[in-house]
Amino acid sequence: MSDTAAFTVPPAGRSLWQDARIRLLRNRAAVASLVVLALMALGCVVGPLLTGHPYDRVYQDYVRVPASLSSYPKAEALPGAVQRIAARIRATPSEIAARSDRVRLVLTAQRPIDQRLLVYFDRSDQFGTPVIAGSEQEGRRLVLEVPVKRRHFLFGTDSNGRDLLTRTLIAGRVSLAIGLLATGVALVIGVAYGATAGYLGGRIDMVMMRIVDVLYSLPFIFFVILLVVFFGRNFVLMFLAVGAIEWLDMARIVRGQALSIKRHDYVLAAEALGVSTGGILRRHVIPNTLGPVIVYVTLLVPKVILLESFLSFLGLGVQEPMTSWGVLISDGARAIQATPWMLIFPAAFLVTTLFSLNFLGDGLRDALDPRDR
Amino acid sequence: MSAPILTLEGVSKRFTKPLDAASKFANLLGANYSEQTVHAVDSVDLSVRQGEVVGLVGESGCGKSTLGRVVAGVHQASSGRVSWRGRYTDEMSAPERKAATLAIQMIFQDPMSSLNPRLRVTDIVGEAPVVHGLVAKAQQDAYVAEVLDRVGLDSTYRRRYPHQFSGGQRARIGIARALAVKPQFLVCDESVAALDVSIQAQVLNLFMKLRDELNLTYLFISHDLSVVRHLSDRVVIMYLGRVVEAAPARELFKGPQHPYAQALLANVPTISARKKRFAALKGEIPSPLHPPPGCHFHPRCPMAGPRCRAERPALKEIAAGHVAACHLHDGGVGALAA
Numbered sequence: 001m002s003d004t005a006a007f008t009v010p011p012a013g014r015s016l017w018q019d020a021r022i023r024l025l026r027n028r029a030a031v032a033s034l035v036v037l038a039l040m041a042l043g044c045v046v047g048p049l050l051t052g053h054p055y056d057r058v059y060q061d062y063v064r065v066p067a068s069l070s071s072y073p074k075a076e077a078l079p080g081a082v083q084r085i086a087a088r089i090r091a092t093p094s095e096i097a098a099r100s101d102r103v104r105l106v107l108t109a110q111r112p113i114d115q116r117l118l119v120y121f122d123r124s125d126q127f128g129t130p131v132i133a134g135s136e137q138e139g140r141r142l143v144l145e146v147p148v149k150r151r152h153f154l155f156g157t158d159s160n161g162r163d164l165l166t167r168t169l170i171a172g173r174v175s176l177a178i179g180l181l182a183t184g185v186a187l188v189i190g191v192a193y194g195a196t197a198g199y200l201g202g203r204i205d206m207v208m209m210r211i212v213d214v215l216y217s218l219p220f221i222f223f224v225i226l227l228v229v230f231f232g233r234n235f236v237l238m239f240l241a242v243g244a245i246e247w248l249d250m251a252r253i254v255r256g257q258a259l260s261i262k263r264h265d266y267v268l269a270a271e272a273l274g275v276s277t278g279g280i281l282r283r284h285v286i287p288n289t290l291g292p293v294i295v296y297v298t299l300l301v302p303k304v305i306l307l308e309s310f311l312s313f314l315g316l317g318v319q320e321p322m323t324s325w326g327v328l329i330s331d332g333a334r335a336i337q338a339t340p341w342m343l344i345f346p347a348a349f350l351v352t353t354l355f356s357l358n359f360l361g362d363g364l365r366d367a368l369d370p371r372d373r
Numbered sequence: 374m375s376a377p378i379l380t381l382e383g384v385s386k387r388f389t390k391p392l393d394a395a396s397k398f399a400n401l402l403g404a405n406y407s408e409q410t411v412h413a414v415d416s417v418d419l420s421v422r423q424g425e426v427v428g429l430v431g432e433s434g435c436g437k438s439t440l441g442r443v444v445a446g447v448h449q450a451s452s453g454r455v456s457w458r459g460r461y462t463d464e465m466s467a468p469e470r471k472a473a474t475l476a477i478q479m480i481f482q483d484p485m486s487s488l489n490p491r492l493r494v495t496d497i498v499g500e501a502p503v504v505h506g507l508v509a510k511a512q513q514d515a516y517v518a519e520v521l522d523r524v525g526l527d528s529t530y531r532r533r534y535p536h537q538f539s540g541g542q543r544a545r546i547g548i549a550r551a552l553a554v555k556p557q558f559l560v561c562d563e564s565v566a567a568l569d570v571s572i573q574a575q576v577l578n579l580f581m582k583l584r585d586e587l588n589l590t591y592l593f594i595s596h597d598l599s600v601v602r603h604l605s606d607r608v609v610i611m612y613l614g615r616v617v618e619a620a621p622a623r624e625l626f627k628g629p630q631h632p633y634a635q636a637l638l639a640n641v642p643t644i645s646a647r648k649k650r651f652a653a654l655k656g657e658i659p660s661p662l663h664p665p666p667g668c669h670f671h672p673r674c675p676m677a678g679p680r681c682r683a684e685r686p687a688l689k690e691i692a693a694g695h696v697a698a699c700h701l702h703d704g705g706v707g708a709l710a711a
Contacts, residue, residue, distance in 0.1 A: 264486050265482070265483060266489040266497075268481070269481060269487055269547075269551075270500070271447055272474070272478060272479045273475070273504075273554060274474045274501065275500060276504070279500075279504060283500065284489050287491040287492075
């Protein structure tokens with residue numbers, strides 16, 4: 001037929017993965033999801049350094065303030081704040097003139113005002129060190145210039161007065177890390193174990209799957225508590241515990257796939273061709289299980305994130321002041337009427353991440369399946 | 374004629390469904406469940422000479438595919454022995470066995486399901502030669518191109534996936550995969566059954582061309598008698614796991630001896646027999662779970678007598694190279710042999 005073609009340069013060699021990447025990049029939803037996930041990850045890693053608030057700093061004067069683009073304290077809140085501080089100094093404020101960055105006011109009292117008490121201004125979260133512009137009536141009337149500390153709480157604050165933006169980003173680190181790592185652990189163990197059991201079949205399969213059943217029957221919480229008792233409370237343990245539970249489902253799914261794949265003629269052909277068991281597993285069985293596996297992974301990531309929040313809720317996961325999306329959402333859900341922003345923002349982050357993962361999973365499945373081109 | 378390169382001696386393949394726990398428990402309580410055994414292949418003797426094309430014919434379910442798989446080493450025989458070039462496979466050392474495995478290759482029925490959908494043609498064809506060190510990884514692509522040319526496929530297609538080919542092209546890929554390990558013996562399991570007639574002819578011609586070029590030997594499994602007639606030097610007819618007749622093709626198609634073979638050949642549609650009525654064999658092929666005693670064919674055989682129900686007929690040479698397993702040629706069907 002084409003004896004010349006055999007010796008021409010073969011078309012540029014592309015591996016399955018290179019091909020998949022090209023197909024993935026053609027899928028608009030998947031690319032958008034990839035960008036969103038990258039931004040999310042970048043935000044969670046770098047963001048907490050840029051918000052200007054430590055994630056565990058408590059602002060006692062800003063407990064449960066709603067999300068706002070303009071800075072705190074609000075102008076209408078300033079007189080009230082000044083009143084409260086003046087009351088502690090045992091003086092009466094008057095002629096309060098609030099400008100954007102400083103407040104000018106007059107304090108009057110029956111007796112001379114102890115200037116050391118002005119430190120109450122300092123101690124509040126709203127004001128800086130007051131400057132005494134004038135002292136009259138032997139110190140019973142002070143004219144003060146108090147600088148106002150401007151702070152932004154873009155997502156509001158939580159019930160302890162901590163900046164919710166910083167906490168959401170810090171929480172994202174934990175949730176994304178555990179979501180991806182624990183899923184990765186489950187994926188690697190589950191696929192390898194399930195494919196081996198399904199392909200080898202017979203007695204080996206039976207023993208391997210009975211082991212899975214035994215582990216399956218172990219109550220998850222009991223298992224985690226055991227781990228915590230033996231190894232102490234440790235962040236890494238959570239990956240282990242979640243990964244150790246979630247690979248069981250994966251192994252079952254992959255085993256079912258492998259059972260049907262090993263009946264295909266191409267596996268028989270590979271056996272007749274003397275390909276080793278490892279080679280058959282690697283090149284023939286596992287690649288053909290990818291479709292359902294990837295779909296399951298996209299479901300597993302949110303499951304793991306929610307599982308982590310459950311553990312944290314029980315006090316077995318991340319500990320205060322560290323936090324995760326699951327913890328923030330459960331906190332927010334408890335105060336949904338009074339402080340809806342505490343629920344809305346972490347939930348929005350979680351939902352965005354999960355949607356992106358789903359679209360990405362769909363895109364990956366299509367990209368890795370050469371038949372769908 | 375040269376000595377046979379492949380010999381089967383009393384090869385049987387049984388598939389047993391073991392009792393599950395519930396039936397074992399029921400047996401303890403007095404129930405009578407027994408293991409179910411399918412005799413897919415029942416003590417078959419067969420020898421194939423170098424360069425020969427042996428057609429293996431039978432109804433579906435008669436065990437011809439299983440026999441092909443035993444020959445190709447995909448299944449192990451439950452009893453009996455297979456010898457390759459004068460050596461029993463169960464006595465071979467590991468390297469010999471590997472050589473024998475590669476020397477006997479199989480071409481499957483369904484060209485789609487026999488190709489891994491996630492691999493490119495170059496990897497499908499090139500996998501085994503690279504694994505066995507016949508070709509270096511770096512030379513894989515060039516080697517695959519060469520093999521594809523040999524089976525008449527444009528070698529520039531080698532970076533494509535199986536689903537991008539037509540049925541006939543896929544069949545050629547399957548052949549190329551088997552040829553890539555330089556086999557001497559090909560088991561073709563209904564290899565053209567899934568193709569339409571014009572493509573069948575092309576692929577059959579390809580088989581014949583390869584036979585001449587590469588000095589190949591074929592075991593050609595088919596239920597299509599016209600294909601077998603066109604292709605084979607010798608034809609073996611199976612019924613329910615047993616060989617009932619084997620003869621050179623010309624002789625067999627001229628004068629089949631076994632009643633089953635006669636019935637089978639009588640029902641081949643031909644152009645001249647336009648107005649002929651086909652006398653279908655009565656009944657269905659019996660279940661291999663409970664094969665009838667004696668001659669397996671007796672429930673459907675128009676000539677069956679009492680001896681057929683009791684005694685298994687042996688293969689008996691009727692003419693040179695022509696054997697049949699029927700009591701008709703071995704002392705009659707009437708009385709039991711003494």
